[in-house]
Amino acid sequence: MFYREAGQFKTTYAADQQIFPIRQDRLGMLLLLAVAFFFVPALLSEYWLKAILIPFLIFSLAALGLNILTGYAGQLSLGSAAFMAVGAFASYNFMLRIDGMPILLAFIGGGVAAALVGIAFGLPSLRIKGFYLAVATLAAQFFIVWLLTKVGWFSDYSSSGVITAQDMEILGYRFVSPEAKYLLVLSIVVVLALLAKNMVRSSVGRAWMAVRDMDVAAEVIGIRIMHTKLLAFAVSSFYCGVAGALYAFAYLGTVEPEGFSLDLSFKILFMVIIGGVGSIAGAFLGAAFIVLLPIALDVVVQQWLSGLLAPSVSSNLQLIVFGGLIIFFLIVEPHGLARLWQIGKEKLRLWPFPH
Amino acid sequence: MSGRTSGDVILDLQNISLRFGGVKALTDISFNVREHEIRAIIGPNGAGKSSMLNVINGVYHPQEGRIVFHGEERRKMEPHKAAAQGIARTFQNIALFKGMSVLDNIMTGRITKMHASFLEQAIHFGRARREELEHRQKVEEVIDFLEIQHIRKTPVGRLPYGLQKRVELARALAAEPTMLLLDEPMAGMNVEEKQDMCRFILDVNDQFGTTIVLIEHDMGVVMDISDRVVVLDYGKKIGDGTPDEVRSNPEVISAYLGVSH
Incomplete structure (x- = not known):
C-alpha cells in the first residue's frame, strides 16, 4: 500500500536510469543513511560500534569487492583475504616510509597495490574458468601470506610479521574514538558502494555481466575479454585492498599475515553467496548475516539457555544452528537474501490487493 | 526478390x-x-x-x-x-546474457560505441552519463522497430523462445x-x-x-x-x-x- 510506484511517470531517460527509480526507495535510502550517520553513533554503545558495526562495514566492503569479481564478472576467487592483506600491508608501508602521507591516500595506495597484485593473479582467468580458476586463485592466497611472513621488509622486520597500524589523522583530526572510526569507515564504504553501483549499471558493468553469462557472444559483440576480466580483477582487488587497510587501521589495530587466512576468504565468499551473487545490496546483507547472526545467537544462548546447558554444549549448539540457518536460507532462496528482499518488494507493490 | x-x-x-x-x-x-x-x-x-x-x-x-x-x-x-x-551476428542457439534485462542486453550491443573510461562511469558524471542517455535513445529506437517495448525491463531468461530470438536480433541491430x-x-x-x-x-x-x-x-x-x-x-x-x-x-x-x- 505504501510501496507503490503508481503515479510516478518517467518522462526522460535520465529519470528512468537513476539508481533508485522508485521514490520510496530513494526516501528509504536517505533515511537509512541519516540513521547510520547521525543516530547510530549517538545512540549505540562503544561495544556495538567497535565490535559489531565497524567489522560489519569492513566485511561488507570486502564482500562487495568479491561480488564484483564473482557475482558480476563470473570469475570465482578464493583469494579475497590475500588481497585484503596486500591492502593492509601496503597502506602500513606507505604510512611508515613516506613522511606526512595522508591516511586516505595510503588507503587508496593500498587498494591500488592490491589491484596490481589482483591483475597478476587474474591472468590465469584468461585460460581457465570456474572451479579451476578458484584453485588457481588459491595460489594467491597461500603465496601472499607466505611472502608477507617471510620477507621482513613488509612488516618493518617485526617478529612473525605483525604490524601495528599507525594512527589515522585527517587534516589534524585524529580518529581515535570508536564514533570517529565508525564514521570514517562508514563514509568510505558509502562512497565506494556508490561508485560500484555506478559501475555495474554502466557499460563496464554490462561488459562484466556479458562475460559472465556468455563469453563467446560477448566477444562477438565487441567486448575485449582480456581487458574486461582483468579490469574486474583490478576493481575487485582494489575494494578488497581498501577493506584490508580498514581492517588493520580502523578495526584491529594490530594484524599479522596469518590473520588473512583462507578462512577469511571463505567467510567473504559465504557472504557473497548468502547475500546474493551479483547484487550490491547483497554484499551488505550477506555481511550482516555472517557478522551479526553469530552474535545474535550468542546473546540468545547466553540469556535463555545458559542455565539449561553445559557451556561446551551451548557453544557447539551455536555453530550447529548457524550452519543450519545457512543451509535453510540457501534452500529457500539460492539467489540469496538480496533476491528475497527483491521478491518482498515486488509483493509489496501489489499488497494488499494482488490484482 | x-x-x-x-x-x-x-x-x-x-x-x-x-x-x-x-x-x-x-x-x-x-x-x-x-x-x-x-x-x-x-x-x-x-x-x-x-x-x-x-x-x-x-x-x-x-x-x-x-x-x-x-x-x-x-x-x-x-x-x-x-x-x-x-559486423554483427546472432547465434544458432540463443546466446543472450541470461542474467540481464532486455534493455541491458541491447545496450551491450552498443558497447563498441561507448568510450567513457571505467573511472568516469564509476563517478557517473559528464561523458559517461551523457553516453548512457544518448545510447539509451538509440536502443529505444531499435526496441520500437522490433516491437518489444513491453518486455524492456524483463530478464531475458524469463522470455519465451520466439521473443528471445527477437531480442538477440535487437542486440545485433543496436550496433548499427x-x-x-x-x-x-x-x-x-x-x-x-x-x-x-x-x-x-x-x-x-x-x-x-x-x-x-x-x-x-x-x-x-x-x-x-x-x-x-x-x-x-x-x-x-x-x-x-x-x-x-x-x-x-x-x-x-x-x-x-x-x-x-
Whole structure:
C-alpha cells in the first residue's frame, strides 16, 4: 500500500536510469543513511560500534569487492583475504616510509597495490574458468601470506610479521574514538558502494555481466575479454585492498599475515553467496548475516539457555544452528537474501490487493 | 526478390579452408557478398555453414585463404575488431546474457560505441552519463522497430523462445552494423513467428541498407527473401546463384534429396 510506484511517470531517460527509480526507495535510502550517520553513533554503545558495526562495514566492503569479481564478472576467487592483506600491508608501508602521507591516500595506495597484485593473479582467468580458476586463485592466497611472513621488509622486520597500524589523522583530526572510526569507515564504504553501483549499471558493468553469462557472444559483440576480466580483477582487488587497510587501521589495530587466512576468504565468499551473487545490496546483507547472526545467537544462548546447558554444549549448539540457518536460507532462496528482499518488494507493490 | 538492387562486392572470401586437427570443416570455399543484398547459406547438417559465419567474424581463423572486407585484406581477425568494423551476428542457439534485462542486453550491443573510461562511469558524471542517455535513445529506437517495448525491463531468461530470438536480433541491430550475420534466425519458430522474423529481416535490409548473410533451413523462407544463395555440403561449395539457379542445380538436388546408385 505504501510501496507503490503508481503515479510516478518517467518522462526522460535520465529519470528512468537513476539508481533508485522508485521514490520510496530513494526516501528509504536517505533515511537509512541519516540513521547510520547521525543516530547510530549517538545512540549505540562503544561495544556495538567497535565490535559489531565497524567489522560489519569492513566485511561488507570486502564482500562487495568479491561480488564484483564473482557475482558480476563470473570469475570465482578464493583469494579475497590475500588481497585484503596486500591492502593492509601496503597502506602500513606507505604510512611508515613516506613522511606526512595522508591516511586516505595510503588507503587508496593500498587498494591500488592490491589491484596490481589482483591483475597478476587474474591472468590465469584468461585460460581457465570456474572451479579451476578458484584453485588457481588459491595460489594467491597461500603465496601472499607466505611472502608477507617471510620477507621482513613488509612488516618493518617485526617478529612473525605483525604490524601495528599507525594512527589515522585527517587534516589534524585524529580518529581515535570508536564514533570517529565508525564514521570514517562508514563514509568510505558509502562512497565506494556508490561508485560500484555506478559501475555495474554502466557499460563496464554490462561488459562484466556479458562475460559472465556468455563469453563467446560477448566477444562477438565487441567486448575485449582480456581487458574486461582483468579490469574486474583490478576493481575487485582494489575494494578488497581498501577493506584490508580498514581492517588493520580502523578495526584491529594490530594484524599479522596469518590473520588473512583462507578462512577469511571463505567467510567473504559465504557472504557473497548468502547475500546474493551479483547484487550490491547483497554484499551488505550477506555481511550482516555472517557478522551479526553469530552474535545474535550468542546473546540468545547466553540469556535463555545458559542455565539449561553445559557451556561446551551451548557453544557447539551455536555453530550447529548457524550452519543450519545457512543451509535453510540457501534452500529457500539460492539467489540469496538480496533476491528475497527483491521478491518482498515486488509483493509489496501489489499488497494488499494482488490484482 | 527482384525489387532491390545490390551494389559492389563488400565481402570477398577466396579459397577458404578451415581444419580442426584432421577434420576438414571447410575446403577451398570462395564466394562474395554484395552490398545491400540478402545472401543465404544453405546446406545439410554439418555442411560447415556456422563455421563459415565464424570465419567471417573472426571466431575461427582459417588455415588458408583470403578474406577481403571493404577492400581491406585480412588473414586473421579478432571478433571484437570485426564488431568494431560493423559486423554483427546472432547465434544458432540463443546466446543472450541470461542474467540481464532486455534493455541491458541491447545496450551491450552498443558497447563498441561507448568510450567513457571505467573511472568516469564509476563517478557517473559528464561523458559517461551523457553516453548512457544518448545510447539509451538509440536502443529505444531499435526496441520500437522490433516491437518489444513491453518486455524492456524483463530478464531475458524469463522470455519465451520466439521473443528471445527477437531480442538477440535487437542486440545485433543496436550496433548499427553494416553487415548482419544471422545463424538460423527462424529455427524452432511457428509460422507466425517466422513471418514476423522475415518481415523484420526485410525491413532491416530495406530501411537501414544492412547487408545480410543468413543461414536457414526453411527453404520456403530462403527462396523467398534471399537475393543469392550459396550451397555447402561436407565443407565444399556445391552451388551458388539466384534461388532459381540453385533450385535447378543437379548437385544441390542430389545433396538434399540423395541420389540413386
